[in-house]
Amino acid sequence: MDGLVAYFTLIGFGPTGWGVPLLRAATMTVAVSLAAFGVGIVFGVFGCWAKLSKSVVAQSAAAVYTTVLRGVPDLLVIYLLYFGGSQAIGAIARTFGHQGFFGLNGFVVGMMAVGIISGAYQTEVLRGAYLAIPKGELEAARVASMGRLLMLRRIIAPQTLRFALPGMGNVWQLILKESALISVVGLIEIMNQTRLAVGRTGAAFSFYITGAILFLVITTFSGAAFRRAEAWAMRGMAGRVRQ
Amino acid sequence: MTRLAFLWDTFLQLLAGVPVTLSLVAVSVALGGLLALALTGIRRASRLGEWAVSAYVFALRGSPLLIQIFLIYYGFGQIGWIRSSFLWPFLREPWWCAITALALNTAAYQAEVLRGGLNAVPKGAVEAARVCGMGRAMAFRRIVLPIAIRQALPAYTSEVVIMVKATSLASIITLFEITGIAHSIVSETFRAFEVLSIAGLIYLAINFTLTRAFRRLEIRLTPQSRGRPTDRPVSKA
Amino acid sequence: MSKLARLAIAVVAVLPLAAAPALAKEWTTIKVATEAAFPPFNSATPDGKVVGFEPDLLVEICSRAKLTCETVIQEWKGIIPGLLAGKYDAIMSGMSVTPKRQEVIDFSIPYTNSPSTYAVLKGSPLIAALGEPKRVMLPEEAAAKASTAADAKALAGKLLAVQTATIQADFAKTYMPDVKTRVYETTQEEDLDLKAGRIDAIFASASSLVATLEQSNGEIVLAGPKYYGGLLGIGSAFGIQKDQPELKAKLDAAIASCIADGTVKRLAEKWFHVDTTPRP
Numbered sequence: 001m002d003g004l005v006a007y008f009t010l011i012g013f014g015p016t017g018w019g020v021p022l023l024r025a026a027t028m029t030v031a032v033s034l035a036a037f038g039v040g041i042v043f044g045v046f047g048c049w050a051k052l053s054k055s056v057v058a059q060s061a062a063a064v065y066t067t068v069l070r071g072v073p074d075l076l077v078i079y080l081l082y083f084g085g086s087q088a089i090g091a092i093a094r095t096f097g098h099q100g101f102f103g104l105n106g107f108v109v110g111m112m113a114v115g116i117i118s119g120a121y122q123t124e125v126l127r128g129a130y131l132a133i134p135k136g137e138l139e140a141a142r143v144a145s146m147g148r149l150l151m152l153r154r155i156i157a158p159q160t161l162r163f164a165l166p167g168m169g170n171v172w173q174l175i176l177k178e179s180a181l182i183s184v185v186g187l188i189e190i191m192n193q194t195r196l197a198v199g200r201t202g203a204a205f206s207f208y209i210t211g212a213i214l215f216l217v218i219t220t221f222s223g224a225a226f227r228r229a230e231a232w233a234m235r236g237m238a239g240r241v242r243q
Numbered sequence: 244m245t246r247l248a249f250l251w252d253t254f255l256q257l258l259a260g261v262p263v264t265l266s267l268v269a270v271s272v273a274l275g276g277l278l279a280l281a282l283t284g285i286r287r288a289s290r291l292g293e294w295a296v297s298a299y300v301f302a303l304r305g306s307p308l309l310i311q312i313f314l315i316y317y318g319f320g321q322i323g324w325i326r327s328s329f330l331w332p333f334l335r336e337p338w339w340c341a342i343t344a345l346a347l348n349t350a351a352y353q354a355e356v357l358r359g360g361l362n363a364v365p366k367g368a369v370e371a372a373r374v375c376g377m378g379r380a381m382a383f384r385r386i387v388l389p390i391a392i393r394q395a396l397p398a399y400t401s402e403v404v405i406m407v408k409a410t411s412l413a414s415i416i417t418l419f420e421i422t423g424i425a426h427s428i429v430s431e432t433f434r435a436f437e438v439l440s441i442a443g444l445i446y447l448a449i450n451f452t453l454t455r456a457f458r459r460l461e462i463r464l465t466p467q468s469r470g471r472p473t474d475r476p477v478s479k480a
Numbered sequence: 481m482s483k484l485a486r487l488a489i490a491v492v493a494v495l496p497l498a499a500a501p502a503l504a505k506e507w508t509t510i511k512v513a514t515e516a517a518f519p520p521f522n523s524a525t526p527d528g529k530v531v532g533f534e535p536d537l538l539v540e541i542c543s544r545a546k547l548t549c550e551t552v553i554q555e556w557k558g559i560i561p562g563l564l565a566g567k568y569d570a571i572m573s574g575m576s577v578t579p580k581r582q583e584v585i586d587f588s589i590p591y592t593n594s595p596s597t598y599a600v601l602k603g604s605p606l607i608a609a610l611g612e613p614k615r616v617m618l619p620e621e622a623a624a625k626a627s628t629a630a631d632a633k634a635l636a637g638k639l640l641a642v643q644t645a646t647i648q649a650d651f652a653k654t655y656m657p658d659v660k661t662r663v664y665e666t667t668q669e670e671d672l673d674l675k676a677g678r679i680d681a682i683f684a685s686a687s688s689l690v691a692t693l694e695q696s697n698g699e700i701v702l703a704g705p706k707y708y709g710g711l712l713g714i715g716s717a718f719g720i721q722k723d724q725p726e727l728k729a730k731l732d733a734a735i736a737s738c739i740a741d742g743t744v745k746r747l748a749e750k751w752f753h754v755d756t757t758p759r760p
Contacts, residue, residue: 021526071404071450072443073411073422079558080443083435083565173305180307186553188528191310196524198317199517199668202695205318212306212314219305317669320676335678337662417662426557427663430645433584435561 010203011210018197018207025193026214032110032189033179037172039115044122051127062123069120075181078113082185085109110182110189118175125167130156132163162233169226176218190214246437253428253441260421261445267410267420271342272403275349282354283361296354303351309412312344316416341413345406352402360395361387393464400457404450411446421445507727510547511568512538512718513554517666519691520751521574521716524553533687533751534572537591540743545734557645557665560585563719569727570720574688576647576713586722588731590715591744593758594687595706596648598631601674602701606681609634610704618710627705628655634704635659638680641670647712648683654711667692674700687752715758 013019050062069077133156141151183192194211198204282299285292303311319325319334333339364387372382392399414423425442429435514534516524522532530551542549552568559571563585577587597613600606611634616627632655640661642649652661662679664670670682671692682692686706693700718731738744739757748756 016526018526021528024528067451068443068447071408071447073408073446075411075422076425076439076443076446079435079439082558082567083439083561177307180309183309184555184558186555188553191307194310195313195666196517197526198313198672199666200519200523200525202668202672203321204672205314205321208310208314208318211310212302215306215310216302317672317676320672320678326676335676337678415665417664426644429561430557430649431580433560433564435558435565 007206010201010206018193018201021188021193021197022190022210022214025188025190026218028187029176029179029189029215030218032107032114032182032187033172033175035107035111036114036118036175036179039111040118040122040171040175041168043116043119044126047119047123048126048130051123052130066120066123069117074114074117074178075184077117078110078181078184081113081116082109085112106182106185106187109185110179110187113185114175114178114182117178118171121171121174122168125164125171126160128167129160129162129164133159165226165230165233169223169230172222172226173219176215176222180215249432249434250437250441253438254445256428257421257424257438257442257445260419260424261449263418263420264407264410264449267338267341267345267413267418268403268406271345271410272349272406274342274346275353278346278350279353279357282350283357286354286358300351300354303348304355308344308348308409309415311348312341312412312416315344315347316340337413337416337418340416341410341418345409345413348409349402349406352405353399356395356398356402357391359398360391360393363394364390393461396457396461396464400454400461403453403457407446407450407453507547507569507730509550510570510727511550511552512570512572513552513559513562513568514571515556515559515573515666516553517556517668518574518688519667521688522572523691533592533747534574536747536751537738537744538572540738540747541591541731541734544737545730547730555665556643560645560719563721566721569724570718570731572718574685574716575719576715577717578647578650578711578713580650580711581719584722585719586724586728588718588720588728589735590717590758591735591738592687592748592752592756593708593715594685594752594754594756595708596651596683596712597686597689597702597706598704599674599682599684599689599692599700600680600703601677602699604680604703606634606638607701607703610681612705613702614705616705616707618707618712624655624707624710627707631704632656632659635681639678641673641679641682643667643670643684646684648685650711651707652683671695671700687756690752 009017011018011022047062047065050058051066053059137155137159138151141155146154179189180191182189183195186192188196190211194207197207201207282296286296287293315334316337319340325331325334334343368386368390369382372386373379377385410420411422413420414426417423419427421442425438428438432438514522514530516522516530518532520532522530522534525531530553535551538549538551541547554562554567554573556573559573559575560581562568563571571585575581577590581587595615598606598610600610610631614627616624618624635656636659638659640652640656640659641664642652642661644663644665649661649663652659662673664673667682667684667688670679670684673679674682675696681703682689684692686702689702693702717735720727720731735744744757745755748754
């Protein structure tokens with residue numbers, strides 16, 4: 001009982017509690033994950049387009065992108081972008097006549113790194129979803145003399161999204177967990193905050209288990225949101241509705 | 244030292260970490276596989292078992308491996324009864340802590356992969372086995388499991404690749420595998436970008452070899468599909 | 481013109497502006513990196529503030545150097561690569577001036593200096609084995625050799641903890657190559673493992689061990705000789721990029737003034753409970 005009281009004092013909202021910083025860190029985890037999800041979709045759309053294009057160059061570039069990003073540990077990718085990224089951007093900035101260094105903050109680096117990593121998975125999800133569109137629908141659209149853009153907007157994009165949603169849900173979960181690695185570039189998200197708290201209080205078990213629970217709560221709520229989105233996207237398709 | 248000599252020297256030093264990385268992968272995937280089989284058994288045994296395994300899978304898949312490693316290494320190290328139990332000789336060592344965390348984690352994913360494979364076993368195959376007079380256990384061992392494993396192989400391949408990548412986190416609890424050695428070279432030379440790039444290439448080579456080997460295995464285990472081109476991506480999302 | 485093309489042009493046009501020019505000559509604002517996990521030098525409070533000897537001193541130094549200082553938290557092992565990559569302008573994180581580091585970065589003059597020594601659990605046989613807390617100067621080779629050889633003998637078969645990329649890690653590698661060491665990311669993780677019984681001793685800066693001892697409620701104590709100089713460096717200083725004489729001059733002058741009027745001594749006594757003012 002005393003143990004429980006001590007635990008809740010530690011993670012609570014009292015003057016010595018870590019409740020507020022932990023909640024702030026959880027918000028940061030969600031924010032950086034959402035941003036990374038957006039970046040990942042952009043990379044995924046380009047990757048998917050390249051993989052499906054007839055250009056050999058685009059195809060091989062996309063193949064290299066997905067193979068490398070899914071074959072190298074994410075921790076290394078984050079470090080490489082962190083240390084290499086600002087050198088590259090610094091070089092770009094200098095070509096515009098700008099002197100000095102161009103530092104990126106932890107949020108931007110984390111968002112880009114996790115976004116680029118998840119983009120490799122998103123590429124495959126979108127490609128699979130596109131290939132799942134029944135050929136007949138595309139033919140019908142063409143017969144109805146839809147232009148390419150109209151077809152993209154009316155048929156391809158909504159249908160791809162519908163088939164991609166379950167896969168995108170998995171990528172979202174992956175991003176959430178991946179965001180813990182951004183702690184190494186100084187962003188104060190859940191992982192970093194618990195590590196700082198352990199450093200200050202020495203209560204390793206209490207804080208690491210709290211961090212894990214925070215992640216589980218976020219996973220649960222966002223998982224439920226994705227299932228609702230799926231149900232919505234699948235509405236009117238009797239028998240294909242999941243859940 | 245010239246740049247090229249430095250890169251070569253770094254490469255050789257990092258190679259020393261390859262056996263550590265590979266042994267972490269092999270031992271944790273094997274232990275995790277056994278645990279996944281056990282979890283599958285429990286899941287099929289009763290409603291309570293089904294519920295407990297789902298909770299396990301949820302907790303392990305829903306939180307980052309990094310936090311699980313910290314919890315097992317530093318968190319469990321604080322608990323008195325664990326320190327005085329038979330587990331301590333193992334959990335005292337960073338290597339076994341890494342193995343424990345990696346195995347518990349991959350077991351949750353492998354249990355899901357197995358479940359997918361089992362769901363894909365055609366009902367007819369089981370019925371045919373029963374008609375031939377096989378008992379439940381024998382039908383499971385001879386018919387269901389082999390079909391399930393073959394079905395699950397692509398997903399299994401990507402799980403192993405993910406585990407190879409995951410071992411890089413072991414560097415955080417003082418282990419000197421590829422990433423750990425890379426960081427110590429960076430701390431000597433401060434040339435983060437070059438050193439980490441070479442480490443990345445080594446991981447890429449390991450994963451490339453593994454996926455190739457697994458695809459060969461897949462083709463061998465699926466004789467009916469021989470001669471048909473496969474259009475599966477190198478590893479599955 | 482399509483919307484996309486207009487957007488692209490807008491981005492390209494704004495990019496150089498967004499990269500607010502870091503003035504090379506006239507330093508008015510600097511970003512300073514800290515580990516924020518090396519008490520009592522620096523550590524983070526629950527509300528995200530960095531506190532300790534260095535943040536206190538930084539306020540003084542920045543006001544005397546007429547600089548606006550912004551603190552950046554950076555994991556220790558990436559702190560020099562981060563400076564080299566231009567993530568920030570200076571490092572103030574209990575980092576000692578050593579010849580190896582001077583190959584890649586420059587330093588201000590040191591603002592604190594403390595020896596390196598051992599910490600063990602109360603009642604450990606190592607307290608007796610490591611001997612008296614005598615001062616050992618590494619440049620005095622004969623004395624240094626005798627003392628480290630004795631330490632190595634005491635630590636045979638034991639496990640010694642050092643923090644990654646530190647002078648103490650270098651020390652263990654150089655003077656006691658046969659002693660088994662384990663390399664940690666942060667000092668707090670060393671403390672946790674010493675209490676858990678995974679390791680037998682920590683070798684670290686005496687100033688940082690002040691926090692270890694305080695937090696352990698008497699469970700952890702100091703042991704053995706205190707080592708100074710040589711590859712342990714001449715004290716902690718700001719690390720800055722090479723060839724930034726203006727910044728170095730500003731920092732040096734401010735540090736010298738803080739040492740001269742006793743500010744360093746006052747803050748050292750507040751945080752380390754001893755005067756660690758570096759002596760030339």
